[in-house]
Amino acid sequence: MSPQTSLQQKTIQRYRQFFPEDTLREISSRTGIQITRVFRLMNGKNMKVGELEAFERAVTVKTAENPNFAHMSTVIESASAVLTNEELGKIADYVQRKVANRTFGRMYIRSTYQDMSIA
């Protein structure tokens, strides 16, 4: 697997976490990428940098809807400097549980489940 493919998969997976039920048409409209091109990208065709940015932009727009996301990022920065490894582990476990419980309420998402079963 080339590093580009890995980054591409991560980006698509992250996008899918935010928009799990988006159709190709909706992805196209959200990213500004042509629908036929979206189909190819979803089937593993290599992304151009601009396309990767378009997917990331869509996620950034979504996260901006939650001002607490920025707050959490700042707090995590402080936590990593102050808390012990054990305490960080507890926080990570806590957040991971929240995410997993919420994910159970969503439709079956293959990649997310695979990650969960490995973790």
Added chain:
Amino acid sequence: MKGLSSLERNILECLGRQSLSYEIIQHQTGLHENVCFNLLQALIIRGIITSEGGRYKVSESISPLMMEEINGLEARQLESLELMEAVVEQKSNRIFRLQKVAMDPRDEKIFLAMLSNLDSFLQDAHKKSQTSVPLKERKVVFWGVGEVNSLMNQIVTGR
């Protein structure tokens, strides 16, 4: 994820030693169809339950390592916190009380004896109604006690 989420535990408690259909599990747990299905799939992927002929049961070959992961102290602590948080944040019919109480040694002994009585009562109540009351209608009850000084130290040091 370490251990089980309280949702997954619900499914396992519902199954117990039986082999049940999806419909019965969903009815007993009261989980939304989609959530129930996703939980069953996740538990199958982790090898904790198996499915045969449309019926689900707890796997008989769970490794000791997986058992420790499911029932280990750390996993159970996280699960307890999950349920306690849900009780504290409950929107309706909320019963939760936390107090700092001054107790002399005599009252403390009485209090601990009352807790022991409460524990016996709950165990008897559960034994009496466990076959008639479905999982979704059972009550989550918890209690605990600690000394302010040691709790504060624990909060400050993180240990």
